[in-house]
Amino acid sequence: MGISPVLWQFLVKWLHNAALFPSEASTISPWMDAFYLFLIAMTVVGLVLVGALVFGFAIRYRKERNPVATQVEGSTLLEATWTIIPLAIFLMAFVWGALLYYRIYTPPPNSMNIYVVGKQWMWKSEHPGGQHEINALHVPTGTPVQLTIISQDVFHSFSIPDFRVKREAIPGRYTTVWFEATQPGTYHLFCTQYCGTQHSGMIGEVTVLSPTDYQKWLQQSDSGMSLAQNGERLFASMGCNACHSGTAAARGPNLAGVYGSKLTLTDGSQVLVNDAYIRDAILNPSQHVTAGFAPIMPTYKGQISEEGLIDLVEFIKNLQTNYRVQQTQMTSDSDQAAQPTPTAGQSEAVKP
Amino acid sequence: MSAATIVTLPDQATATVPKKNYITSEHGLLSWLLTADHKRIAMLYMISITFFFFIGGAFAGLIRLELLTPQSDLVAADTYNKFFTMHGIVMVFLFLVPSVPATLGNFLIPIMIGAKDLAFPKINLLSWYLYMIGGTLTLSALVLGGVDTGWTFTTPLSTHYLNTHVITAALAIFIAGFSSIFTGLNFIVTLHRMRCPGMTWFRMPLFCWSNYAASLLMVLGTPVLAIAIVLVFLERVFGVGVFDPAKGGDPLLFQHLFWFYSHPAVYIMILPGMGVISEVISTFSRKRVFGYTAVAFSSVAIALFGFFVWEHHMFIMGVSNYSALVFSLLTMLVAVPSAIKIFNWAFTLQKGSITFETPMLYAFGFMGLFTIGGLTGVFLGVLGMDIHLTETYFIVAHFHFVMVGGMLMAFLSGVHFWWPKMTGRMYPESLSKLAAVVTFIGFILTFMPQFILGYLGMPRRYAAYPPEFQVLNVFSTAGATILGVGYMLPMLYLAWSLKYGAVAGNNPWQATGLEWQIQSPPLTENFVETPIMDHEAYDYEWLEKQQTEGAKYIG
Numbered sequence: 001m002g003i004s005p006v007l008w009q010f011l012v013k014w015l016h017n018a019a020l021f022p023s024e025a026s027t028i029s030p031w032m033d034a035f036y037l038f039l040i041a042m043t044v045v046g047l048v049l050v051g052a053l054v055f056g057f058a059i060r061y062r063k064e065r066n067p068v069a070t071q072v073e074g075s076t077l078l079e080a081t082w083t084i085i086p087l088a089i090f091l092m093a094f095v096w097g098a099l100l101y102y103r104i105y106t107p108p109p110n111s112m113n114i115y116v117v118g119k120q121w122m123w124k125s126e127h128p129g130g131q132h133e134i135n136a137l138h139v140p141t142g143t144p145v146q147l148t149i150i151s152q153d154v155f156h157s158f159s160i161p162d163f164r165v166k167r168e169a170i171p172g173r174y175t176t177v178w179f180e181a182t183q184p185g186t187y188h189l190f191c192t193q194y195c196g197t198q199h200s201g202m203i204g205e206v207t208v209l210s211p212t213d214y215q216k217w218l219q220q221s222d223s224g225m226s227l228a229q230n231g232e233r234l235f236a237s238m239g240c241n242a243c244h245s246g247t248a249a250a251r252g253p254n255l256a257g258v259y260g261s262k263l264t265l266t267d268g269s270q271v272l273v274n275d276a277y278i279r280d281a282i283l284n285p286s287q288h289v290t291a292g293f294a295p296i297m298p299t300y301k302g303q304i305s306e307e308g309l310i311d312l313v314e315f316i317k318n319l320q321t322n323y324r325v326q327q328t329q330m331t332s333d334s335d336q337a338a339q340p341t342p343t344a345g346q347s348e349a350v351k352p
Numbered sequence: 353m354s355a356a357t358i359v360t361l362p363d364q365a366t367a368t369v370p371k372k373n374y375i376t377s378e379h380g381l382l383s384w385l386l387t388a389d390h391k392r393i394a395m396l397y398m399i400s401i402t403f404f405f406f407i408g409g410a411f412a413g414l415i416r417l418e419l420l421t422p423q424s425d426l427v428a429a430d431t432y433n434k435f436f437t438m439h440g441i442v443m444v445f446l447f448l449v450p451s452v453p454a455t456l457g458n459f460l461i462p463i464m465i466g467a468k469d470l471a472f473p474k475i476n477l478l479s480w481y482l483y484m485i486g487g488t489l490t491l492s493a494l495v496l497g498g499v500d501t502g503w504t505f506t507t508p509l510s511t512h513y514l515n516t517h518v519i520t521a522a523l524a525i526f527i528a529g530f531s532s533i534f535t536g537l538n539f540i541v542t543l544h545r546m547r548c549p550g551m552t553w554f555r556m557p558l559f560c561w562s563n564y565a566a567s568l569l570m571v572l573g574t575p576v577l578a579i580a581i582v583l584v585f586l587e588r589v590f591g592v593g594v595f596d597p598a599k600g601g602d603p604l605l606f607q608h609l610f611w612f613y614s615h616p617a618v619y620i621m622i623l624p625g626m627g628v629i630s631e632v633i634s635t636f637s638r639k640r641v642f643g644y645t646a647v648a649f650s651s652v653a654i655a656l657f658g659f660f661v662w663e664h665h666m667f668i669m670g671v672s673n674y675s676a677l678v679f680s681l682l683t684m685l686v687a688v689p690s691a692i693k694i695f696n697w698a699f700t701l702q703k704g705s706i707t708f709e710t711p712m713l714y715a716f717g718f719m720g721l722f723t724i725g726g727l728t729g730v731f732l733g734v735l736g737m738d739i740h741l742t743e744t745y746f747i748v749a750h751f752h753f754v755m756v757g758g759m760l761m762a763f764l765s766g767v768h769f770w771w772p773k774m775t776g777r778m779y780p781e782s783l784s785k786l787a788a789v790v791t792f793i794g795f796i797l798t799f800m801p802q803f804i805l806g807y808l809g810m811p812r813r814y815a816a817y818p819p820e821f822q823v824l825n826v827f828s829t830a831g832a833t834i835l836g837v838g839y840m841l842p843m844l845y846l847a848w849s850l851k852y853g854a855v856a857g858n859n860p861w862q863a864t865g866l867e868w869q870i871q872s873p874p875l876t877e878n879f880v881e882t883p884i885m886d887h888e889a890y891d892y893e894w895l896e897k898q899q900t901e902g903a904k905y906i907g
Binding site: 020021031032039042043046047050051053054057058061062064066067069070071072074075078079082086087090091093096097098099100103104105120154155157159162164165167170171172175188190191192193194195197198199200201284301302 | 430639645701733
């Protein structure tokens with residue numbers, strides 16, 4: 001932003017108080033606002049120019065003053081001018097917009113991941129530690145938060161205007177967006193994609209807490225089971241571990257450490273194992289057979305909810321060694337402390 | 353005031369509307385319903401689209417009334433959803449798409465190029481019947497209990513989650529689409545094959561060029577919409593998994609197909625309106641359109657680029673970043689021809705001899721509102737800003753600036769401009785100027801606040817909204833009320849003028865187009881003998897020479 005931070009703060013505060021701008025509550029907000037002001041300036045200049053030309057000519061060349069028109073063919077020079085200058089301005093806006101877009105849709109590698117499931121008509125947020133929220137989302141300030149979003153039914157869209165971020169929740173496909181909140185407070189959370197009867201009821205609140213308050217909140221809202229632990233149980237109860245046992249003789253590939261790796265499939269293609277791949281491999285296993293294995297895995301379509309899939313994804317993400325799989329088989333104790341928020345490195349491959 | 357008008361009417365004491373014309377040539381309802389005359393079909397269209405415009409407008413009124421308060425208190429959420437769906441379907445498919453081409457285009461294109469009729473008069477009539485079937489089906493969907501898909505029919509909502517009359521409404525659009533294809537086909541063939549001797553492509557009025565470009569879009573784009581609708585039908589009725597991810601379908605595919613038509617469709621709507629503006633601005637500044645060739649080609653350029661920008665409706669939907677880049681860039685390119693047009697029109701005024709009759713006022717309104725509408729489109733076409741603004745009231749305001757502020761202003765400008773030609777009578781000037789100003793003020797008051805609401809984050813299609821958005825919504829509803837008055841007025845005084853308006857004579861505006869050289873209203877065969885075009889379009893010196901020599905040109 002070319003202007004001094006103090007002036008900027010003043011301007012934005014005034015615009016917010018005048019109810020012209022939403023509050024600036026994320027690191028993206030000032031960038032978006034600066035770009036918005038640039039585009040408004042472009043519009044105003046364009047409008048004033050066209051207005052001045054139209055009114056100027058209309059007054060200067062009205063019939064009373066100019067009874068006879070002078071015929072003019074056109075002017076290549078003038079026409080070139082008003083082709084090239086608008087084009088240049090639009091291209092400038094394009095580059096600026098593209099940079100902002102990449103910024104908003106490229107989560108930093110160390111961001112903490114929260115899953116969001118949209119369904120008619122509510123938002124369900126799932127923290128890795130197992131905290132569940134309906135139409136609410138608690139996040140700390142000063143930490144990049146990545147949302148992995150999916151819809152269970154129709155298209156929804158996850159929008160937090162004060163953060164200037166929005167991402168479509170698509171049925172059957174993970175999408176991601178990230179933000180870093182700066183101001184503690186509560187902010188609107190909207191579904192912006194028309195999704196049926198209660199579309200306008202699919203709203204909620206984002207609560208931004210200081211990091212210490214956030215830790216407190218995490219502890220208060222602890223459900224006793226982290227997502228990965230839920231996934232572990234599901235993994236056992238669905239019988240996944242019968243094949244994916246991690247032993248040498250297993251009928252299914254070893255899943256330990258598979259997350260984030262490149263996998264070679266039977267058709268020779270290479271895929272990156274990320275959330276989307278794991279989800280799809282559970283639902284459409286016949287299309288994702290790892291090289292060296294027989295296509296014997298049945299589909300789990302219709303048997304696991306989106307939340308269950310998230311649990312499994314989170315479990316496989318956390319699965320680094322065979323030990324965990326054996327543990328799943330042996331133990332059912334789940335009273336251990338909830339999994340803390342994911343550590344760096346886990347979410348590096350979550351890019352779409 | 354006396355010097356400030358170009359209106360030249362025959363002596364009202366003696367003048368009469370010609371006894372023999374296309375309206376009086378035959379009598380009885382059947383003579384209208386079975387006509388093959390492009391002018392009569394244009395009038396059939398005019399009556400039907402006006403009817404649907406007021407239906408769509410009534411729903412807009414109900415929407416604004418509901419949004420007067422934050423709670424969903426006037427109607428239930430479901431009913432509100434049906435309101436905006438019906439508003440969208442009726443306004444887009446039954447009003448905006450056919451508005452200028454099917455009425456003014458139908459009436460004027462053959463005359464402007466010196467032809468007796470369109471190339472396929474019977475197909476022209478068929479297209480009106482298809483339109484009426486589409487319209488009737490839409491109304492029946494409404495009467496049977498409504499439909500709440502939104503005009504965008506987004507899957508899987510429309511295929512699996514709603515049990516309203518989706519198929520009826522989809523069928524209506526499917527059928528109305530063919531009406532649009534036939535109209536486009538008719539125009540393309542007519543403009544290629546039926547131009548009179550001497551009427552080269554570059555002697556055609558710009559209205560013909562812009563309708564030609566729109567026709568290309570209709571013929572190439574509408575079939576894709578038809579296919580998308582058939583796929584929705586197959587999935588909804590027979591469970592074929594095209595879009596349903598649970599059956600291996602792609603949920604985004606529908607939106608690709610839908611916007612592949614529906615983005616060019618906005619150019620189908622706006623291009624003919626731009627043609628009207630070219631005619632009106634030239635006539636009331638007594639000047640050839642500045643840079644005729646640039647304006648003509650910019651229409652074609654808009655049509656071409658218009659096909660390659662559809663993905664900008666889906667930037668937040670997880671499309672690949674690279675394709676988003678390409679589509680955003682192409683979107684910037686499509687903005688340029690529109691800018692060229694605006695500046696060319698402005699410079700048409702320069703050194704003109706300008707008068708301010710009603711069509712010109714509407715044209716000025718168009719230029720202001722279309723400039724805002726176009727530039728706010730850049731906000732949505734650039735990637736980063738689109739994330740925050742899409743699916744909010746900003747986008748609602750943007751497309752209403754283009755479609756209502758731009759297109760509807762152009763349509764009203766054209767209706768007033770050619771009213772004397774179509775009916776042989778003048779509309780009342782002062783009242784119509786009042787209507788133009790009321791419309792403009794009402795429009796600004798309705799849609800300006802929505803830009804602010806959009807940046808504040810108010811989502812579109814909400815029956816209820818957080819209370820802090822109420823003030824701006826009240827402004828918007830107040831504006832919509834004024835706008836409604838602005839649209840009722842023309843309907844009333846235009847109807848009045850059919851009987852009581854001043855007799856217009858052949859050429860009240862002293863305009864140069866061939867349509868102004870024949871009687872008003874025209875004969876069924878338009879011209880007594882085939883005209884020969886021996887001058888450029890907008891040649892006011894030629895017109896003056898014709899008049900001083902007293903030479904009767906044609907008809």
